Amino acid sequence: MERRLWACIRRLAPLSPRFVSVTHGAGGSTRNSTQASVLRLQQKTNLVPAAHLTCMGASREEVDDIARQYWEAGIRHIVALRGDPPAGGAGYTPHPDGYAYASDLVAGLRRIADFEISVAAYPEGHPAALSPEADLDNLKRKLDAGATRAITQYFFEASTYLRFLDRCLAAGITAPIIPGIMPVSDYDQIAQFSKMCGITVPSWLTHLFEETSGNPELRRTIGSLVAVEQIRALQARGVNEFHVSTLNRPDLSYAIAHILGARPTGSLKQADSSGQQDKTDD
Template sequence: MSRPALAAVPLPEPAPLFAAAKGDIAVSFEFFPPKTEKMAEVLWSSVQTLAPLRPQFVSVTYGAGGSTRERTHATVERIVRETDLPAAAHLTCVNACRDEINTIARSYWDSGVRHIVALRGDPPEEGATYQPHPDGYADAAALVAGLKHVAPFEISVACYPEVHPQASCAAGDLDNLRRKVDAGADRAISQFFFSPEAFLRFRDRVAAAKIDVELVPGILPVSNVGQTRKFAGQCGAGIPEWMDGIFEGLDDQPTARQLIAATVAAELCGQLYAGGVRHFHFYTLNRAELAYAICHLLGVRAKVAA
């Protein structure tokens, strides 16, 4: 005896991860100063590629111990001089007295820079313990307070969703963030992470602690797991085991690595977007294509000058 045919029940069509993205976000990009003329060309090409996305700001880092201070200064000044992008310069406490740092800050202000990323900084020798300069700023909170006395800078600082490796505990890490905000920080940019829950739970802890500051997730598209693992060891970020597996066997396939890197980072951004995040800060490593692709998925489109 044959059974009656069952009526087909239409299955709900799952919404694509980026279906809700409407371009209603702010983006910002971080670059590092070039060490050679060829690297300078790559950096400037990256700046020009990302400029049409109209980032809220672009920042330029220091090397360890302030070792690239002059190149950072030159790069920031070129961005101010040759583009209309809001440029932010990194400043750290390492290997500099207060007068030296204040002089650099005034020079930035005089050249048109209105935004500083204020960081304690890492010692020049890998693995060494941070020691403040005897005549310098003791930490990032002191640096923020000092910069606010130099000029009315907009100031961004760092925060750590997975706790700074030198913090005594998560509560102590939050207290350090509070000190930076109380000193005048306008924004806290997170170290990179690979779990959306890490950032969203951190956002909840900051809110529960009544620390009133804009929190911006730092996004690092990964195409070299070994290099990223070194970065992660310095800032306390966890790297999930599955990340090793998806890049396995691709050492000689740079294009495939880039495609996978963009996919993984874009999914992270999509999940953060679904959690209410509307500003993303990209650690570009001076490679524009990955950040550009992810921004496109998030609905950010290039604005062509009329």
């Protein structure tokens, strides 16, 4: 996993993404290795790292200490999330001495330093939300607490994002809402995860991946073209920023960027070993 992470970084760094977000496991299970990865990215490369920071499994004092270490190291971008409970957990339970929700974490980060703060948004609603309206209210609380932007959960229909954007504007949300793009290389895995998260997998996407299970190259080709068409459809409506989930599989993301006209413009200063279970998104 360590080699895979840095192979991904070396492959995608020349495309000069605006930032690279580094995630960690459910329940904060890889928080330490995530922190090490972010710091090495800052020290050893010319990329701009955005560190995921969650409320799960840590007290306010511990989370604040990590945030201060990031600021002192020159990390200016935090992706502030409530976080997911560990696999098999009985649901979300706030740490007794921790930040209860992402909006609390955003407010806490604002008290520490002038971070650039991204938060999550859910075009089809968070699975635990009581209603679409309650979910939108929660997004507004995070932005009102001081978040800079929202990055959406992935979706497959451009209209899903555009309807959500209209609802955000109607609710008085004017901060940037960056669409999350998930290139599909393993259809079965994505279909299963989407079902768990309440994300609609359209029938046309299922049809495209029929009878491809034994042909990974064809699957990658389909996945890249689907993502490209999705991005082009949004670009036609004036959307020009995208958050692409790489899952440490750089070739698909690189192909998508190439088809869309991006070409290498930068280089990696230096890359050494890094965190063991982290993933990068560009």
